[in-house]
Amino acid sequence: MAEPAIELIGIDKRFGAVRANKAIDLTVERGTIHGIIGENGAGKSTLMSIIYGFYQADSGEIRVGGKKVEITDPNAAIAAGIGMVHQHFMLVHNFTVVENVMLGAEQSPLLRAGIGKVRAELKRLEEDHGLDVDPDAVIEDLAVGRQQRVEILKALYRGADILILDEPTGVLTPSEADHLFEVLQQLRAEGKTIILITHKLREIMAITDNVSVMRQGEMVATRKTSETSVAELAELMVGRRVLLTVDKGEARPSNVLLDVKGLTVKDGRGVTMVDDVSFSVRAGEIVGIAGVAGNGQSELLEALSGIRRAEAGQISICGREIDPTRETDPAEIRRIGCAHVPEDRHHMGLVLPFEENENSVLGYQDDKRFRKGVLLDQNAMRRDAREKIEAYDIRPPDCRLKTSNFSGGNQQKIVLAREMERDPDVLLIGQPTRGVDVGAIEFIHKRIVEMRDAGKAILLVSVELDEIRALSDRILVMFAGRIVGERGPDATEGDLGLLMAGVEETPEAAE
Amino acid sequence: MDLAFTLNLVESTIRLSTPLLFAALAGLYSERSGIFDISLEGKMLIAAFASASAAAVWGSAFLGLFVGILAATAFSLVHGLASITYRGNQIVSGVAINFIAAGLTIILGQSWFSQGGRTPSLFGGGRFTPIHLPGADAAESIPVIGPIYANVISGQTILVYVAFLMVPLTWWVLFRTRFGLRLRAVGENPAAVDTAGISVPWLRYRAVIICGILTGFAGTYLAVAQAAGFTRDMTAGKGYIALAALIFANWKPVPVMFACLLFGFLDAVSIRIQGVELPVVGEISVQFVQALPYVLTVVLLAGFVGKATPPKAGGVPYVKER
Numbered sequence: 001m002a003e004p005a006i007e008l009i010g011i012d013k014r015f016g017a018v019r020a021n022k023a024i025d026l027t028v029e030r031g032t033i034h035g036i037i038g039e040n041g042a043g044k045s046t047l048m049s050i051i052y053g054f055y056q057a058d059s060g061e062i063r064v065g066g067k068k069v070e071i072t073d074p075n076a077a078i079a080a081g082i083g084m085v086h087q088h089f090m091l092v093h094n095f096t097v098v099e100n101v102m103l104g105a106e107q108s109p110l111l112r113a114g115i116g117k118v119r120a121e122l123k124r125l126e127e128d129h130g131l132d133v134d135p136d137a138v139i140e141d142l143a144v145g146r147q148q149r150v151e152i153l154k155a156l157y158r159g160a161d162i163l164i165l166d167e168p169t170g171v172l173t174p175s176e177a178d179h180l181f182e183v184l185q186q187l188r189a190e191g192k193t194i195i196l197i198t199h200k201l202r203e204i205m206a207i208t209d210n211v212s213v214m215r216q217g218e219m220v221a222t223r224k225t226s227e228t229s230v231a232e233l234a235e236l237m238v239g240r241r242v243l244l245t246v247d248k249g250e251a252r253p254s255n256v257l258l259d260v261k262g263l264t265v266k267d268g269r270g271v272t273m274v275d276d277v278s279f280s281v282r283a284g285e286i287v288g289i290a291g292v293a294g295n296g297q298s299e300l301l302e303a304l305s306g307i308r309r310a311e312a313g314q315i316s317i318c319g320r321e322i323d324p325t326r327e328t329d330p331a332e333i334r335r336i337g338c339a340h341v342p343e344d345r346h347h348m349g350l351v352l353p354f355e356e357n358e359n360s361v362l363g364y365q366d367d368k369r370f371r372k373g374v375l376l377d378q379n380a381m382r383r384d385a386r387e388k389i390e391a392y393d394i395r396p397p398d399c400r401l402k403t404s405n406f407s408g409g410n411q412q413k414i415v416l417a418r419e420m421e422r423d424p425d426v427l428l429i430g431q432p433t434r435g436v437d438v439g440a441i442e443f444i445h446k447r448i449v450e451m452r453d454a455g456k457a458i459l460l461v462s463v464e465l466d467e468i469r470a471l472s473d474r475i476l477v478m479f480a481g482r483i484v485g486e487r488g489p490d491a492t493e494g495d496l497g498l499l500m501a502g503v504e505e506t507p508e509a510a511e
Numbered sequence: 512m513d514l515a516f517t518l519n520l521v522e523s524t525i526r527l528s529t530p531l532l533f534a535a536l537a538g539l540y541s542e543r544s545g546i547f548d549i550s551l552e553g554k555m556l557i558a559a560f561a562s563a564s565a566a567a568v569w570g571s572a573f574l575g576l577f578v579g580i581l582a583a584t585a586f587s588l589v590h591g592l593a594s595i596t597y598r599g600n601q602i603v604s605g606v607a608i609n610f611i612a613a614g615l616t617i618i619l620g621q622s623w624f625s626q627g628g629r630t631p632s633l634f635g636g637g638r639f640t641p642i643h644l645p646g647a648d649a650a651e652s653i654p655v656i657g658p659i660y661a662n663v664i665s666g667q668t669i670l671v672y673v674a675f676l677m678v679p680l681t682w683w684v685l686f687r688t689r690f691g692l693r694l695r696a697v698g699e700n701p702a703a704v705d706t707a708g709i710s711v712p713w714l715r716y717r718a719v720i721i722c723g724i725l726t727g728f729a730g731t732y733l734a735v736a737q738a739a740g741f742t743r744d745m746t747a748g749k750g751y752i753a754l755a756a757l758i759f760a761n762w763k764p765v766p767v768m769f770a771c772l773l774f775g776f777l778d779a780v781s782i783r784i785q786g787v788e789l790p791v792v793g794e795i796s797v798q799f800v801q802a803l804p805y806v807l808t809v810v811l812l813a814g815f816v817g818k819a820t821p822p823k824a825g826g827v828p829y830v831k832e833r
Contacts (some may be wrong), residue, residue, distance in 0.1 A: 075708030090703040092696045104707025106689040
């Protein structure tokens with residue numbers, strides 16, 4: 001048997017306290033399309049950046065064609081025949097296609113000779129692979145699919161035998177994605193090796209020969225695509241975690257407090273992330289939104305909390321109609337009685353260099369309680385912060401400490417305390433226990449259930465399936481921006497996993 | 512307005528725009544690589560002082576130029592160290608260099624030469640003197656073209672010719688060489704350069720060094736060609752005007768030349784218009800005319816004329832790790 005195209009042995013990588021890759025072993029056979037799947041943050045992109053020399057592994061070995069190689073920088077990777085198509089394109093937006101392709105591979109100090117060669121080569125690649133693109137077009141004028149094609153051409157021009165594509169379809173329309181797959185199959189037919197990183201199971205099943213699954217920095221399994229199933233992969237991806245149990249009584253839902261109709265939201269790139277979504281949440285119930293990360297949950301939460309403008313739809317909170325297609329003031333939404341625990345506490349929930357008590361009133365700093373004329377009433381702020389520290393057991397109990405000095409779990413408690421203690425009628429919670437230790441998880445779950453029992457309407461978004469199942473009274477599954485199914489709290493993991501993977505309900509499943 | 516007056520105006524426009532052109536092209540290299548540089552002013556000043564000192568001591572204009580370039584490049588490297596290696600704030604670093612240059616030139620000048628911060632007057636070989644091109648006198652008799660050749664093109668110092676030759680050279684470097692391609696790329700998307708296997712810091716350091724060399728020329732021109740020695744604060748904001756010209760010209764070499772000529776022209780007019788009775792408006796106050804270039808700068812910078820699109824990655828330190 002021929003030597004594998006690329007082998008990884010015991011690759012380890014840390015970023016500060018986070019171990020992004022844990023002793024990864026991977027073998028990719030020559031002339032195959034090898035898929036690597038895992039949720040966002042599973043460590044896929046880090047691993048590929050190591051292969052491409054953008055990061056260095058802390059330990060481990062890379063072998064290309066059976067020979068050990070030291071990939072210290074992208075040059076070494078290019079020399080070893082490895083090309084990469086980055087998730088965020090590495091293109092110079094105001095350069096032409098030719099200029100982008102030749103950047104770093106100019107051949108001589110003067111450009112003239114190189115330009116001719118690039119043009120000839122682009123023409124050849126166009127004829128061989130149908131990768132047509134106007135060589136003189138400026139990148140920013142090209143559609144995203146075309147830009148990606150330039151990235152592929154860049155790699156091929158440098159003589160790549162092994163092509164790594166990082167989430168290549170995330171930004172593509174379905175027809176662009178189909179065309180990309182045709183190109184990849186053609187490249188495979190010519191003996192090129194392709195590594196495809198994605199979190200979309202459907203793509204894996206459609207195009208790959210082998211598939212490896214990553215979860216929380218570990219390589220958990222490698223399968224032949226023909227011998228596995230979407231259900232198995234979904235389960236491997238999400239993982240069987242220790243079942244969380246939450247003590248909760250029967251839900252007693254009453255009137256509708258949050259009502260969403262036909263909500264459509266696009267992200268910054270113009271890709272539709274939430275597609276005509278309608279649902280409602282009643283007082284006294286927890287509605288969980290399950291889904292693999294990146295299927296529109298984040299954009300849904302942002303639209304509901306007034307952070308992101310929607311394209312279409314209606315939202316009603318506590319009986320008040322809100323037009324989400326207009327610029328809304330998140331403070332206005334808060335005043336109506338809808339609190340929001342953002343998914344990413346560092347990015348949206350907290351200002352890390354602030355003192356704890358400042359973060360504890362963030363967003364409510366205009367409140368009369370915390371004001372003395374035009375100034376902030378620091379004593380009132382600190383008194384309030386100390387009460388919350390006490391109630392939520394935030395450690396260390398020091399309201400003057402810089403927020404960045406608290407652990408992740410305690411930071412999360414600061415956000416939760418701030419939002420929950422406002423006694424909102426509607427509570428939007430994103431990833432309540434991300435990066436939170438087990439003890440704090442239990443506490444946070446208990447508070448969420450208490451809120452429910454106090455008659456609040458709670459919308460819970462989490463990528464932790466166990467969390468969704470443990471807390472929710474109803475589960476909505478989101479896939480590709482749509483709500484593809486609704487289940488009760490007793491739905492099985494396999495059932496939810498299939499929905500999350502976008503597998504339409506089959507007649508057999510309905511039986 | 513007769514021909515002699517016009518030619519005189521054109522000639523002084525060229526003379527006055529030369530230091531601006533050197534400084535603006537210097538800024539172009541630096542900023543195209545993604546390093547914002549408001550320390551053009553300070554580097555010109557230190558170069559003016561260093562070159563005038565060296566020329567005074569050794570009596571050689573060319574040695575003066577060499578020392579001026581060394582001084583400005585040293586300051587450039589400080590800016591590079593702060594903004595490339597230590598990823599500091601480029602504006603703060605630039606302001607600091609301007610302050611240091613303003614203070615240092617006076618203190619050193621006083622302690623070395625004891626002339627109130629001035630350097631000794633330069634004479635003979637200590638200055639760059641006008642070069643008379645061959646046939647200038649003979650050509651004068653030819654109508655129109657003759658006087659232009661004799662009075663505008665001929666009779667400038669060598670630095671003026673260098674400055675204007677730098678324009679096509681810069682264009683060629685930027686758009687026709689590998690270095691230029693990479694320089695433009697690193698100012699727009701350093702990650703693209705990095706993933707292409709090119710060192711971002713080394714590329715930016717080279718840009719910053721070129722910036723130092725050109726500001727060295729600019730400062731030397733002021734003290735050793737235009738004037739005959741260094742006087743305190745002799746740059747008088749020219750570094751900032753050069754920056755304005757650079758922005759106005761959208762970081763492109765040939766428009767930079769025209770922008771610098773425009774500012775130089777205003778400067779030349781302001782000298783000539785003083786005390787002159789103009790029809791309708793009468794005598795214009797000196798202060799108003801002298802303020803004109805600065806007013807225009809503000810107008811340009813406020814975006815009233817066209818839209819400036821600076822290099823995308825300008826001012827942002829490149830950090831690879833997440």
